[in-house]
Amino acid sequence: MNLHEYQSKELFSQFGVPTPKGKVATTPDEAYQIAQEIGGTVVVKAQVLTGGRGKAGGVKLAKSADEAKARASEILGMKIKGLTVNKVLIDPGADIKQEIYLAVTNDRAARRPLLMASAAGGMDIEQVNRETPDKIIREHVNPFLGLREYQARNLAAGIQLPHELWTQFIQIASNLYKCFIANDCTLAEINPLVITGAGTLIALDGKVTLDDNALMRHPDLVPLRDTQAEPIEETQAREAGLNFIKLDGNIGCMVNGAGLAMTTMDITMDIAKKMGIEGGGPANFLDVGGGAKADKVATALRIILSDPKVKAILMNIFGGITRGDEVARGVIQAMNEVQINVPLVVRLAGTNAEEGRKIIEEANIPNLQSAATLYEAAQKAVLAAKG
Ligand code: GDP
Ligand code: MN
Numbered sequence: 001m002n003l004h005e006y007q008s009k010e011l012f013s014q015f016g017v018p019t020p021k022g023k024v025a026t027t028p029d030e031a032y033q034i035a036q037e038i039g040g041t042v043v044v045k046a047q048v049l050t051g052g053r054g055k056a057g058g059v060k061l062a063k064s065a066d067e068a069k070a071r072a073s074e075i076l077g078m079k080i081k082g083l084t085v086n087k088v089l090i091d092p093g094a095d096i097k098q099e100i101y102l103a104v105t106n107d108r109a110a111r112r113p114l115l116m117a118s119a120a121g122g123m124d125i126e127q128v129n130r131e132t133p134d135k136i137i138r139e140h141v142n143p144f145l146g147l148r149e150y151q152a153r154n155l156a157a158g159i160q161l162p163h164e165l166w167t168q169f170i171q172i173a174s175n176l177y178k179c180f181i182a183n184d185c186t187l188a189e190i191n192p193l194v195i196t197g198a199g200t201l202i203a204l205d206g207k208v209t210l211d212d213n214a215l216m217r218h219p220d221l222v223p224l225r226d227t228q229a230e231p232i233e234e235t236q237a238r239e240a241g242l243n244f245i246k247l248d249g250n251i252g253c254m255v256n257g258a259g260l261a262m263t264t265m266d267i268t269m270d271i272a273k274k275m276g277i278e279g280g281g282p283a284n285f286l287d288v289g290g291g292a293k294a295d296k297v298a299t300a301l302r303i304i305l306s307d308p309k310v311k312a313i314l315m316n317i318f319g320g321i322t323r324g325d326e327v328a329r330g331v332i333q334a335m336n337e338v339q340i341n342v343p344l345v346v347r348l349a350g351t352n353a354e355e356g357r358k359i360i361e362e363a364n365i366p367n368l369q370s371a372a373t374l375y376e377a378a379q380k381a382v383l384a385a386k387g
Contacts, residue, residue, distance in 0.1 A: 001210045004047045006089045007224050008206030012190070015179035017172050018202045022091030031072030034090040035065040041093035044071040048083040049229045051207070052124065056080045061093060086228060094204055099192030100159060101125055101136075102173060104180040113141045113180065115173060117155040121192040147177040168201045183221065184214035233284075233303045240299040242288055249281030250385045252304035252313040252342075254297070256322065258287050264316045268378045277386055283310045290322055297327075298334035305340065312385035313344045316374055324348040324356030332363050343384035345369045347377035 003011070009019040022038070024047065025031040035042045046058030053059050058080050062068035068090060078085045099122030107114040118136045120128045128135055137158030139151040152170040161169055172193065180188040187209040194204050215222055227235045237244030243258065251268055255261035265282040272280025284307070288300050304310055317327050331346060344367055348356040360370040369384075371377035 001212050001215065001225055002049045003206075003208040003210065003224055004049065004087070004226060004229075005045065005206050006047055006087075008188075008208040009203060011183065011208055012176065012179060012188075012203055012206055015182070016175040017179065017190070018200070019206070020091040020094060020202060020204065022089050024087050024089050025072060026076070026087050028069045028073040028076065031088060031090055032065045032069040035062060035068030038090065038092050042068050043091050043093050044068055044075055045089040045091065046075050046078065046080055046085040047087040047089055048080050048085055049226070050081045050083055053080055058085065083229060091204075094194055094202060095197035096192075096194045096204075097197055098195040099123075099204075100161070100195065100201075101128075101189075101191045102155075102176065102193045103187065103189035103191070104141075104177050104185070105187045105189075107140060110140050112143055113177070115139045115141060115147065115151065115155060115177065117159050117173075119159040119161075121194075125191060141177065143181075146181075147174055149174075162195075164199065165195065165201060172201055172203075183208070183218060184211045185209060186211050233306055236299070236303055237286070240296065240303075242286060242296070242300055242303070244287075244300075244303060245285040246307070247282050247284050248279070248309075249283045250279055250309050250311045251281065251283055251381050252286075252307070252310040253282045253284060254286050254288055254300050254304065254313065254315040254317075256288050256290065256317050260316060260318055261285055261287050264314065264374065264378070267374060268314060268382065271375075271378050271382045275382060275386070277382065279309075280382055280385065283307055293326075294330035294333040294337075297330045298337045301334055301338045301340065305338065305342070310342060311387065312342050312381045313340075314377055314381035315344065315346045316377060317346070317348055317350075319348065319350030319353060319356070322351070324350065324352035324354070325359055326352075326356075328356035328359035331360070331368070332365070335365060335368065340367055343367050343369065343381070345371055345377050345381045345384065347371045347374055349374075 006024050013019045023034045041063050044060050046053050060071040062071045072088050075088050101118040101121035103116050116136050116138050120135050137155050141147050152173040156166045156169045189207040190203040192204050231246055253264050255264050269281040357370045
């Protein structure tokens with residue numbers, strides 16, 4: 001789950017990372033009010049869950065409340081990388097001397113948190129990483145010891161930070177790390193962390209990604225999710241207790257178990273490739289979990305079918321406690337509830353798979369086919385999608 005800039009900076013601030021004291025507006029009039037309260041130059045910033053807002057014209061300076069209102073009315077409603085701007089953050093303007101990059105993330109290969117700093121802040125850090133990777137200084141953290149002061153000093157030295165700023169920098173790095181750990185983040189990024197004309201450090205931008213699997217430990221963070229800013233299907237799926245991720249292919253996949261879902265996707269992709277079908281392959285990852293009851297299957301079908309690219313559906317269910325006959329009846333019932341205008345191929349394995357297949361064949365529904373193996377099912381689905 002990604003947090004907006006204003007939410008990320010609020011979280012940073014709670015952990016003692018200095019941030020501008022701004023407020024969020026949803027209308028130009030509110031922007032005017034806030035700019036008036038702040039006084040002087042402000043910056044109007046689009047709040048969308050993507051980077052590169054500056055380049056896209058979503059970050060604008062305003063010298064007065066009137067200007068702030070004008071900039072806000074331009075930015076609100078604007079589209080940045082396909083996302084509509086519904087909110088703007090009004091921050092006091094900063095006097096920027098230098099922009100630094102500072103972030104904590106997980107290094108999965110090293111199996112520990114990683115702090116990264118760079119003097120080339122403000123710009124696209126992926127680009128810096130590609131073109132001049134040695135401009136990024138890295139420190140792995142032993143999770144049992146936490147961030148040691150010498151490590152923060154190494155970062156400060158590595159980015160050639162003026163010596164008088166080291167104490168502030170070490171404090172910020174240490175607090176950012178605490179914030180990262182305490183909230184189960186997978187990313188806590190400040191880009192830019194700026195050196196102001198007055199010689200202080202302040203986090204002008206913030207990006208936090210929370211680990212969805214740890215959210216149950218942070219009930220206070222759950223409401224920060226902006227459901228307007230994510231694909232509608234993903235919201236519906238989460239509410240129905242389904243694990244769903246939208247992809248680019250043309251075959252909707254409905255599977256129980258994450259590992260089986262990945263296998264299903266791989267085989268489908270492989271077959272589509274071998275047949276030379278362009279755009280062939282999985283349209284989504286979907287784990288319906290245990291049970292595969294009719295109402296869950298119906299919801300999953302609705303979500304899959306809301307994607308116009310879907311030309312066939314492949315259902316792959318391995319029965320353990322879940323019984324094949326029960327799944328088959330569930331599918332037929334779900335097909336009564338949901339209008340399905342694309343072919344649906346069902347592959348059942350495990351407990352009562354035979355019975356399940358029989359039920360599907362005897363139902364004699366034109367759009368519904370059964371297959372005995374995953375390979376056969378994927379082949380049928382790919383062919384059906386091809387039309
Ligand atoms: P991003 O483009 O989505 O990463 O948005 P940022 O919040 O990082 O803003 C982009 C750029 O706008 C920053 O790198 C700064 O150069 C500039 N910027 C942001 N806030 C201020 C501000 O208060 N004053 C000035 N002068 N520039 C700012
Ligand atoms: Mn930024």
